[in-house]
Amino acid sequence: MSSPPDGYREWMEDREWTLDELAEAYAYPDAAGAAAAGTEASHGWLRANMVSSVDGAAHHEGRSQPLSSDADMRIFGVLRGLADAVIAGAETVRQEGYRPAKAREAFAARRAAAGQGPAPAIAVVSASLDLDFSLPLFTQPLVPTVLLTGAAADEGRVKAARAAGAQVVFAGEGTGVDPARVTGALAGLGLTRLLTEGGPRLLGQFAAAGALDELCLSLAPLVTVGDAPRIMNAPGLAVPERFRLASVLEDDGFLFTRYSRP
Ligand SMILES: NC(=O)c1ccc[n+]([C@@H]2O[C@H](COP(=O)([O-])OP(=O)(O)OC[C@H]3O[C@@H](n4cnc5c(N)ncnc54)[C@H](OP(=O)(O)O)[C@@H]3O)[C@@H](O)[C@H]2O)c1
Structure with a gap:
């Protein structure tokens, strides 16, 4: 046993965390904002937010909602409220029926002060x-949806995406995207406070490429059994990579953990 890590916070009071408390707890490192403001050369900060059952399932019957809770959705909303862009794999977009991110009054002043638009851009890979x-x-997004794809992507589909209003960004040589190039490509658009919501195949590639700076993992007190993938589903690393536990919150048996690259 050892003393809690730096920044450890445990809020078990019988009350709902305010959005401001959560926004403080999950603030991006200053350097990510400095990069967004063009005052520092950096590719920004890539955070992931995922929910898992205690037995490791990343979805139940194709959706993450059965694993979630009110507090989880609250944190989900706060993480979106802090981000410049939300990156999602196309399968998650298709399965979960992604819509444009909304502007929320609770984050308006904070976003304006941070030089951010009214809502994060959704970036689909x-x-x-x-x-x-x-x-x-x-x-109909408030800010144009970004489509990240490879340089050899189908020209007709690229044209259709652009005609619909999407901003197409090439970040790979073939049809696929090089996960290591995503943060740099988005930084080129001024988007540096990055949040990926998976899914597992995309997140596994980010982690394997060493591109993931932080993992916000909600651990749901649920057992699902079955064969759903875990939150990262890509070819494994030769050597497991160590992350540092940055904070833990608890609500109704759910653990909201935050791990960062040391
Ligand atoms: N537990 C959670 O927190 C959580 C979070 C998100 C999603 N989910 C669940 O996860 C499931 C979907 O996840 P998934 O792992 O199957 O899929 P995913 O990672 O969301 O998306 C995979 C798709 O993304 C595109 N893609 C991924 N890597 C790419 C690359 N390097 N270059 C170009 N395109 C790339 C491809 O799209 P194309 O096929 O269009 O080429 C690929 O088929 C859903 O059931 C969802 O509910 C759970």
Whole structure:
């Protein structure tokens, strides 16, 4: 046993955490904002937010909602409220029916002070571009949806995405995206406070490429059994990589952990 790590906070009072408390607890490192403001050369900060059952399932019957809770959704909202861009794999976008991120009054002043737009851009990673470009995600966002794909992506699909209003960014040589190039590509658009919501195949690639700076993992007190993947689903690392426990919150048996690269 040892003393708690730096920044450890345990809030078990019988009350709801305020959005301001959560925003403080999950603030991006100053350097990520400095990079966004153009005052520092950096590729920003890539944080992931994922929920898992205690037996390691990253979804139940194709959705993450059955693993979630009110507090988890509150943190989910705060992490979006702090981000410049939310990066998601195309399968998560298709399965979870992604919509544009909303502007929330609770974050308006904080975002304005940080030089951020009213809501984060959604950045979709896809090789096939097999996405429905008539959906509000592409046609009605507050800030244009970004589509990250490879230089050899289908030209007709790229054209359709652009016609719908998406900002297409090439970050790979073939049809696929090089996960190590994503943060740099988004920094080129001024988006440096980055949040990825997975899914497991995309997150596994970010972690394997050494591109993941922080993991916010909600551990749900649920057992699912079954064969759902865990939160990272890609070829494994030769040597397990150590992350540092930065903070833990608890609510109703859910643990909200935050690990960062040392
Ligand atoms: N537990 C959680 O917190 C959580 C979070 C998110 C999602 N989920 C669940 O996870 C499931 C989906 O996750 P998933 O792992 O199957 O898929 P995913 O990672 O969301 O998306 C995979 C897709 O993303 C695109 N992609 C991934 N890597 C790429 C690369 N390097 N270059 C270009 N495109 C790339 C490809 O899209 P194309 O096929 O279009 O080429 C690929 O098929 C859903 O059931 C969802 O509910 C759970």
